[in-house]
Amino acid sequence: VPTISRHDYQPYPYHLPRVSLEFDLNAAQTRVHSRLDVERVGDENQPLRLNGQDLVLESVALDGRTLSAEEYQLQDEILTIFPTSASFTLQITSLCKPAENSSLMGLYVSGDKLFTQCEAEGFRRITWFPDRPDVMSRYRVTLRADPKQYPLLLSNGNLLEEADLPDGRHEAVWEDPHPKPSYLFALVAGDFACREQAITTQGKRDALLQIYSDRGSETKTEWALDCLVRSVQWDEQRFGLELDLDRFMVVAARDFNMGAMENKGLNIFNSAYVLADKDSATDSAYRAIEAVIGHEYFHNWTGNRVTCRDWFQLSLKEGLTVFRDQEFSADMLAQDLSGAEAASARAVKRIDDVSTLRIAQFPEDAGPMAHPIRPESYQEIGNFYTATVYEKGAEVIRMQHTILGEAGFRAGIDEYFRRHDGAAVTCDDFVSAMESVYIQQNPGKDLDAFRRWYSQAGTPRVKVDLDYNAETRTCSITLGQRNEAVGIERLQSPLLPKPPLHIPFALGLLDQQGKAIPLEHDGKTAETVLLELTEEQQTWVFSNIPQKPVPSLLRNFSAPVIVDVERQEADLILLAQHDTDPFARWEAVQELATRQLLALTRSVGEEQQPEVDPRIIETWKRLLLDADLSAAYKTRILSQPTEKELLEKTSPMDPAAAVKASRHLRRQLGEALASDWLSVYRNSAGSDEQYTPDPLSSGRRSLHNLCLYYLMAAGHPEAKPLAVAQYYGATNMTDRMGGLSALVHFSNSPESQEALNHFYEQWQQDPLVIDKWFALQASAPGTTVETIKSLMLHPAFSLRNPNRARSLIFQFCMNNLQGVHTSEGYEFWADQVIALDQLNPEIAARLARAFDSWARFTATNRDAMQAGLQRIQQHPTLSRNVSEIVSKALN
Numbered sequence: 001v002p003t004i005s006r007h008d009y010q011p012y013p014y015h016l017p018r019v020s021l022e023f024d025l026n027a028a029q030t031r032v033h034s035r036l037d038v039e040r041v042g043d044e045n046q047p048l049r050l051n052g053q054d055l056v057l058e059s060v061a062l063d064g065r066t067l068s069a070e071e072y073q074l075q076d077e078i079l080t081i082f083p084t085s086a087s088f089t090l091q092i093t094s095l096c097k098p099a100e101n102s103s104l105m106g107l108y109v110s111g112d113k114l115f116t117q118c119e120a121e122g123f124r125r126i127t128w129f130p131d132r133p134d135v136m137s138r139y140r141v142t143l144r145a146d147p148k149q150y151p152l153l154l155s156n157g158n159l160l161e162e163a164d165l166p167d168g169r170h171e172a173v174w175e176d177p178h179p180k181p182s183y184l185f186a187l188v189a190g191d192f193a194c195r196e197q198a199i200t201t202q203g204k205r206d207a208l209l210q211i212y213s214d215r216g217s218e219t220k221t222e223w224a225l226d227c228l229v230r231s232v233q234w235d236e237q238r239f240g241l242e243l244d245l246d247r248f249m250v251v252a253a254r255d256f257n258m259g260a261m262e263n264k265g266l267n268i269f270n271s272a273y274v275l276a277d278k279d280s281a282t283d284s285a286y287r288a289i290e291a292v293i294g295h296e297y298f299h300n301w302t303g304n305r306v307t308c309r310d311w312f313q314l315s316l317k318e319g320l321t322v323f324r325d326q327e328f329s330a331d332m333l334a335q336d337l338s339g340a341e342a343a344s345a346r347a348v349k350r351i352d353d354v355s356t357l358r359i360a361q362f363p364e365d366a367g368p369m370a371h372p373i374r375p376e377s378y379q380e381i382g383n384f385y386t387a388t389v390y391e392k393g394a395e396v397i398r399m400q401h402t403i404l405g406e407a408g409f410r411a412g413i414d415e416y417f418r419r420h421d422g423a424a425v426t427c428d429d430f431v432s433a434m435e436s437v438y439i440q441q442n443p444g445k446d447l448d449a450f451r452r453w454y455s456q457a458g459t460p461r462v463k464v465d466l467d468y469n470a471e472t473r474t475c476s477i478t479l480g481q482r483n484e485a486v487g488i489e490r491l492q493s494p495l496l497p498k499p500p501l502h503i504p505f506a507l508g509l510l511d512q513q514g515k516a517i518p519l520e521h522d523g524k525t526a527e528t529v530l531l532e533l534t535e536e537q538q539t540w541v542f543s544n545i546p547q548k549p550v551p552s553l554l555r556n557f558s559a560p561v562i563v564d565v566e567r568q569e570a571d572l573i574l575l576a577q578h579d580t581d582p583f584a585r586w587e588a589v590q591e592l593a594t595r596q597l598l599a600l601t602r603s604v605g606e607e608q609q610p611e612v613d614p615r616i617i618e619t620w621k622r623l624l625l626d627a628d629l630s631a632a633y634k635t636r637i638l639s640q641p642t643e644k645e646l647l648e649k650t651s652p653m654d655p656a657a658a659v660k661a662s663r664h665l666r667r668q669l670g671e672a673l674a675s676d677w678l679s680v681y682r683n684s685a686g687s688d689e690q691y692t693p694d695p696l697s698s699g700r701r702s703l704h705n706l707c708l709y710y711l712m713a714a715g716h717p718e719a720k721p722l723a724v725a726q727y728y729g730a731t732n733m734t735d736r737m738g739g740l741s742a743l744v745h746f747s748n749s750p751e752s753q754e755a756l757n758h759f760y761e762q763w764q765q766d767p768l769v770i771d772k773w774f775a776l777q778a779s780a781p782g783t784t785v786e787t788i789k790s791l792m793l794h795p796a797f798s799l800r801n802p803n804r805a806r807s808l809i810f811q812f813c814m815n816n817l818q819g820v821h822t823s824e825g826y827e828f829w830a831d832q833v834i835a836l837d838q839l840n841p842e843i844a845a846r847l848a849r850a851f852d853s854w855a856r857f858t859a860t861n862r863d864a865m866q867a868g869l870q871r872i873q874q875h876p877t878l879s880r881n882v883s884e885i886v887s888k889a890l891n
């Protein structure tokens with residue numbers, strides 16, 4: 001399999017200003033006629049190379065003359081034409097087979113409808129084309145189909161005309177006024193319900209927002225449309241970016257590989273990120289819909305108006321757009337709040353995002369797939385839609401925001417669009433726009449060290465040393481950074497030290513009573529200072545420090561690094577009570593719990609597990625009863641680190657010990673504070689008032705469910721009856737799922753089985769709810785491979801539907817540590833990777849990554865995982881996707 005390198009980029013030698021496509025749509029076989037206006041930009045005699053995959057070529061004509069098979073070349077999914085003039089027209093007719101396309105890339109069938117997915121390289125499954133993001137064209141699209149089966153025909157841009165055809169079919173003609181790369185092309189055909197809203201933009205343009213979904217589900221698109229309206233307003237207010245289309249459509253698909261896709265003017269969404277009502281969706285589903293609707297809408301500027309020159313630049317649009325959707329969500333949580341309340345509301349989002357980063361990205365950055373946010377090479381680009389490109393990419397954008405400040409960042413964004421609107425550019429172009437502002441703010445400095453975030457993989461470690469001098473009343477803080485070679489870097493340049501990065505490090509100091517000490521820095525006095533670490537090691541000295549302070553480090557998680565510092569438990573407890581930075585406060589509590597958990601893992605073989613440190617229980621109790629903390633924040637600060645996070649910190653990685661320690665701590669916290677959990681549970685009960693997914697009431701529900709969880713963990717006599725009552729009495733899905741998961745996770749009892757059966761009976765018609773039903777069972781503690789295999793025989797299970805495969809197989813393989821880390825578990829996993837790969841390589845390659853960190857596990861686990869990887873590797877028909885993953889893992 002060839003490896004593609006970033007440095008091999010060559011501009012495409014032709015322009016394609018106009019593309020006209022005609023589709024004779026049919027599920028079994030669709031005929032596509034394309035007409036390309038081509039202009040040479042490079043030297044003479046350059047062949048024109050077009051990509052095509054799984055297509056049947058019917059004819060090629062150059063300037064109206066049909067070419068014979070000798071006049072073109074067709075080899076290895078490349079069609080080569082040898083034009084003789086500088087500008088010409090190429091017409092191609094080809095066939096594709098949507099119903100046979102289980103990869104869900106290109107044109108495919110979902111239910112009785114047709115959808116497309118083109119990013120990254122799916123357009124080549126539709127027609128022959130230079131399928132690369134730097135070729136931008138204006139598209140005109142004609143869709144023809146049977147009006148009974150496909151009454152609605154959608155594509156990008158504006159609807160020019162609709163007509164009934166003499167042969168009984170109908171047609172629709174669409175034109176997109178904005179030049180775009182092929183990966184943003186989309187079409188949809190089928191019968192849909194539509195919910196719409198007319199809006200007027202900031203600049204007084206009228207536009208129509210539309211959400212299309214299966215007939216019958218239009219009752220569940222109110223929230224998505226509301227999120228879309230708020231996304232449009234937010235991008236105007238925060239970034240001055242306005243909708244540039246007359247209509248903006250979102251269409252829900254049941255079968256979809258990703259979360260959603262930002263096709264110009266015609267976003268196609270996994271229905272999981274569109275459909276919600278109080279009876280079927282949880283509060284977190286509502287929040288996820290808001291984030292994804294925002295994300296795809298924000299791509300209209302960051303991704304579509306300014307796109308990527310090549311796929312190595314993927315983080316240019318993804319990192320930036322994730323940062324934007326995170327800010328959108330945080331602003332929505334903090335709406336109508338101010339001061340400390342707003343900060344705490346925003347911190348809830350920050351905590352959730354950092355947890356995701358640590359669970360998904362830190363391990364990636366330490367494993368065989370480690371890559372910089374701008375990868376240097378790939379075999380299959382589909383494998384690089386990663387937590388690194390997305391989530392670490394967003395952290396790298398956030399650091400630029402932190403360094404420049406809100407106004408400076410906004411000025412940088414304005415400059416970015418001034419320079420690059422309408423173009424396909426690089427990550428470096430983005431940093432240069434930001435740097436133009438940085439230089440104004442900091443004459444004589446630059447962002448050279450910052451740019452290394454784009455070329456170096458691995459999570460940097462920052463060591464903190466504090467030195468207090470009572471005589472001079474000064475405190476010096478020394479930061480040192482370590483960047484070790486990871487993944488492929490080890491093989492390439494194991495001895496080269498990696499140069500230092502530009503790391504913004506936010507710091508505060510508290511006195512021994514927990515009061516913030518004002519710090520003088522850069523001519524200002526503040527409670528939080530931003531230290532810009534750009535060298536291996538630097539020291540900052542703060543004066544007028546009355547006593548030895550307790551440092552509050554990496555406030556708001558100002559950089560994606562690991563902090564190494566020696567701290568006493570007492571300092572952590574002080575921070576847990578007093579830190580005014582809500583993120584750092586949460587972090588201190590996590591650190592306390594992690595230390596306890598690690599101690600428990602070390603004594604896991606001993607007869608008696610140690611008692612939990614009473615100071616931890618005391619800290620937990622105070623936080624639980626603290627009237628100043630919001631319920632949503634309390635839920636985060638009182639949740640112990642997940643089994644997966646703990647597993648990452650054991651060395652060698654020992655899943656059995658991580659599971660046992662987690663459960664031990666959870667039970668002890670449950671028992672020790674039982675009466676408090678119970679009273680908070682009672683006080684946080686909802687009334688039957690109208691459900692809304694607002695931050696306040698969803699925070700209350702999350703705390704309510706957390707209390708139930710600890711009560712169940714403690715085996716409290718009242719817990720099970722409460723869970724049963726909550727499950728059957730719930731008036732919304734959040735409470736219902738809270739009751740059901742408490743039952744299923746903690747008691748393998750007749751009540752839990754009855755509730756599961758009841759749940760299935762009630763919601764069997766709703767695929768998204770049945771996904772939850774599968775997922776809950778897949779992640780339950782008692783679930784074994786046998787359970788999963790019998791659930792796979794359930795009539796509602798299908799490997800072909802990505803959401804269903806994710807809800808059962810991925811949940812089990814990725815999140816059920818107890819069930820999957822067994823020899824049968826690993827065997828099952830390998831079997832499923834192989835089976836999925838025959839249908840859908842993108843999805844299979846995701847599952848193939850479940851045991852990337854196999855080499856860090858205890859010997860027994862390690863050998864069995866390796867055997868599974870080898871068995872996959874030896875399979876005779878492996879996709880490029882899975883083969884890249886397993887060969888890197890075994891390297």
Ligand code: DPP
Pocket residue numbers: 119258259260261262295296299318
């Ligand atoms: N659909 C994916 C996303 O929006 C890829 N662009 O991130």
Ligand code: ZN
Pocket residue numbers: 295299317318321
């Ligand atoms: Zn995206």
